[in-house]
Amino acid sequence: MIRTWLALRRAGVLGINERNLRLINDFNPRKLMRLVDDKTQTKSLANAAGIQTPELYGIIRAPSEMRKLEKLLDHPDGCVIKPANGSQGNGIQVLLGPMRGGWRRSNGQRALLEDLKFHVNNILSGMYSLAGLPDFAMIEYRVKFDDVFDPISFGGVPDIRIIVLRGIPFVAMVRLPTAESDGKANLHKGGVGVGLDLVTGRTKHGMQNGKITDIHPDTANPLANVSVPHWDDMLLMAAKAYDVTGLGYLGADIVLDKGKGPMLLELNARPGLAIQVANRMGIRPLMEAALVADTEGLDAEGRVALAKTLYRRFVPEPAPA
Amino acid sequence: MSSTTHTRLLALLLTVISLTIFGIKVFKYNYPLAPGAQTTTWDFEIYLDFNTANQPVRIETFIPAAGETRRVSQEQYYNGAFGLRLESDADAGRKAIWTYRYPDDRKVLRYRARLESETQSSPLPPEMHDSIKRGAPDELSDLERQAFIVWSSDMRRRSADNESLAELVLQEIFVEKDADEVDALLPNLPPPLDRLTLAAEVLQSQGIRARVANGIYLDEARRRTEIQHWLEYRVDGEDKRYFPGADPKEFFTIWYGTEEMIRADGVFDFDPQISIQPIEAAANDVVRRAAREDRTPVELFSFDRLPVTTQLVYQVLITIPAGIVLLVFMRQFIGIETLGTFMPILIGIAFRETALLNGLILFTMLVGLGLAMRFYLEKLRLLLVPRLAVVLIFIVICMAVIAQVFNSANMRMGLSISLFPMVILTMTIERMSIMWEEYSPTDAIKAGAGSLLVASLAYLVMTNTHIEYILFNFPELLLVLMAACLLMGKYTGMRLSEVWRFRELAGTDGAGK
Structure with missing residues (x-):
């Protein structure tokens, strides 16, 4: 055990204690964290800075506004109902489009207006919010996922997580849904995390449930060497997220729309550390470098360039496929 | 100054302050580091019940006196309309004197105190160390004096030193009871005071400090306890006691000499009662400390001055920080997942009411039932707050049913359940069910376990008598616990659970691959 502990230390693996103390405590003042807990606020901040997000169709703030629901749901391509303060992807209802007097759910079943009203009511009562506090329901554009990840995902929503320190993107992964995770990309529900090379945006190794894997458990396709399209745009979005929120340590969750390109889904002020397993490396050396890097006078583009230089200093270019 | 240096300095400062006070208490004032071994604490009461007939009343009674070697605390006098005067006599002891000029009717006087028992190994009071004059007592007639001197020098001749002399005298007086010389010398007192007095006088005449002590034996709770008499003497710097009859394990000395304990004038139907009752062990150390008469400056840092009931509350409270330090360690260093930050401590405190095993069984049972209810309610698709309320009511019903079932099965466990904090249970159930949904059943059960x-660990720490004793008597050590938490608050190393979580990365180097 002690030998493993020492080996991990040598490998530069960051623990929760250190993350809490050196990153979250030092860089994320509590009053800024509020900005990202509320997704409506994140969305408006991002839009103001020119970061693309799924279009917001409307918000239901109280049961008295329930009359608006039917009209808000009226989109031929479907839409998504989600709690503004939700966490872990709970309470998200994806509707693919109209279906015989109701709406088709992502699992193919039909949802009636009554069912959806009940769901919105639950959101409003705080069933899915962080502290059980009353919440809002957002109805927004349903992302049409780019098919680049189709060979290595099973249903649901693949998304890209980029961790940004002092505005410098420094480590990234893509999260893929599996049968086990029930279409969700959450790693602790059994989703697969695949490390991304920060410079090229190409996938490296994968992990599921804390164990290293090289193939997707359901499709059996190799996880490595998939190039993420619009990679530089995504890095730029993540870097800009720092400018609009002021959070020194944040995780940007980005999805890729087939037509509209990358969209910022949400920001996380306490991104986890499993990304180290997905990337098969400890992030402390990179973190230390990003902590002392000189960002004076650099805009988002400048910081992305800086990020790539820093990253290459520690991680060699992967051999081409 | 960086915040890390700041924290370390603060922790150092707190530790130094705390250990300084601790050191002063232990080395300068000889505070014991462990609970006293044999002595126990007793409730002592003198209850005087009598009738009066409109004539002046005067009641004198010896009462326990605190001293260097004796602990008396929480003295209370119930005087009624009587005047009370306390009188101390260095030779005999302390007296309470109640007086009233024109009483009528039935009266009751009471004296209560808490005593710490003495044992054979308790030292004698310091006045026993003084040197004494030798020779026969003054009040004897010439003939008696002659006999006394003859007999005592005979004793002296037959012994080798002071110790064997004392043994021989006691042997002759108390065991070989048929010796005529002894009978002739016995003073006119009721037994065993006569023989004790004679023994004391003989020993004194031979230069051995000795006197008759009177008090009570502390063996078990008694409504009426008898006054006992014994001899205390000091041979060659060694404190000794001689009890006629069997040696008591614990006793308490009230006064010296041959006087009666209680003297009453102007009363009839006089019924004095002396009752004793042991105080349960938990209260023991509290009282022991409270009983110390010698106040020192460092005692500002102790709970001695508070009333005993308050002290008992603090005795529970003061162990909570120890549990909290344990909790912090388990979370920051081991990485054990728990439901809520301080929930385990609350559960641990709840276990105090039920004891550990019962507590674990009850807790698991109730949380299990509550979770089942919670998942059933899930089907009904209720809104949040009403659903919580239903779970809470369900828990109360479960508790009532369990109490009934166990009560009729004659198990004590059922009765303690009513004290088991219900809100803690409901909160645990809700958090666990949220975790169940948001993460997975495995995570929820892991966090619950x-x-x-x-x-359980916190309970064991918080109920450990040694920890309780140390923290209660040295509350300044809380600063050390605080310093420990400060330092743990700056721990950036990996948790044990993370060593497991990231084990796959152990082979890699810092730069990745």
Whole structure:
């Protein structure tokens, strides 16, 4: 055990204690964290800075506004109902489009207006919010996922997580849904995390449930060497997220729309550390470098360039496929 | 100054302050580091019940006196309309004197105190160390004096030193009871005072400090306890006691000499009662400390001055920080997941009411039932707050049913359940069910088990008598606990659970691959 502990230390693996103390405590003042807990606020901040997000169709703030629901749901391509303060992807209802007097759910079943009203009511009562506090329901554009990840995902929503320190993107992964995770990309529900090379945006190794894997458990396709399209745009979005929120340590969750390109889904002020397993490396050396890097006078583009230089200093270019 | 240096300095400062006070208490004032071994604490009461007939009343009674070697605390006098005067006599002891000029009717006077028992190994009061004059007592007639001197020098001749002399005298007086010389010398007192007095006088005449002591034996709770008499003497710097009859394990000395304990004038139907009752062990150390008469400056840092009931509350409270330090360690260093930050401590405190095993069983049972209810309610698709309320009511019903079932099965466990904090249970159920949904059943059960593990450990720490004793008597050590938490608050190393979580990365180097 002690030998493993020492080996991990040598490998530069960051623990929760250190993350809490050196990153979250030092860089994320509590009053800024509020900005990202509320997704409506994140969305408006991002839009103001020119970061693309799924279009917001409307918000239901109280049961008295329930009359608006039917009209808000009226989109031929479907839409998504989600709690503004939700966490872990709970309470998200994806509707693919109209279906015989109701709406088709992502699992193919039909949802009636009554069912959806009940769901919105639950959101409003705080069933899915962080502290059980009353919440809002957002109805927004349903992302049409780019098919680049189709060979290595099973249903649901693949998304890209980029961790940004002092505005410098420094480590990234893509999260893929599996049968086990029930279409969700959450790693602790059994989703697969695949490390991304920060410079090229190409996938490296994968992990599921804390164990290293090289193939997707359901499709059996190799996880490595998939190039993420619009990679530089995504890095730029993540870097800009720092400018609009002021959070020194944040995780940007980005999805890729087939037509509209990358969209910022949400920001996380306490991104986890499993990304180290997905990337098969400890992030402390990179973190230390990003902590002392000189960002004076650099805009988002400048910081992305800086990020790539820093990253290459520690991680060699992967051999081409 | 960086915040890390700041924290370290603060922790150092707190530790130094705390250990300084601790050191002063232990080395300068000889505070014991462990609970006293044999002595126990007793409630002592003198209850005087009598009738009066409109004539002046005067009641004198010896009462226990605190001294260097004796602990008396929480003295209370119930005087009624009587005047009370306390009188101390260095030779005999302390007296309470109640007086009233024109009483009528039935009266009751009471004296209560808490005593710490003495044992054979308790030292004698310091006045026993003084040197004494030798020779026969003054009040004897010439003939008696002659006999006394003859007999005592005979004793002296037959012994080798002071110690064997004392043994021989006691042997002759108390065991070989048929010796005529002894009978002739016995003073006119009721037994065993006569023989004790003679023994004391003989020993004194031979230069051995000795006197008759009177008091009570502390053996078990008694409504009426008898006054006992014994001899205390000091041979060659060694404190000794001689009890006629069997040696008591614990006793308490009230006064010296041959006077009666209680003297009453102007009363009839006089019924004095002396009752004793042991105080349960938990209260023991509290009283022991409270009983110290010698106040020192460092005692500002102790709870001695508070009333005993308050002290008992603090005795529970003061162990909570120890549990909290344990909790912090388990979370920051081991990485055990728990439900809520301080929930395990609350559960641990709840276990105090039920004892550990019962507590674990009850807790698991109730949380299990509550979770089942919670998942059933899930089907009904209720809104949040009403659903919580239903779970809470369900828990109360479960508790009532369990209490009934166990009560009719004659198990004590059922009765303690009513004290088991219900809100803690409901909160645990809700948090666990949220975790169940948001993460997975495995995570929820893991966190529940983690909470119970930490709660059990915290319970064991918080009820450990040694920890309780140390913290209660040296509350300044809380600063050390605080310093420990400060330092743990700056721990950036990996948790044990993370060593497991990231084990796959152990082979890599810092730069990745």
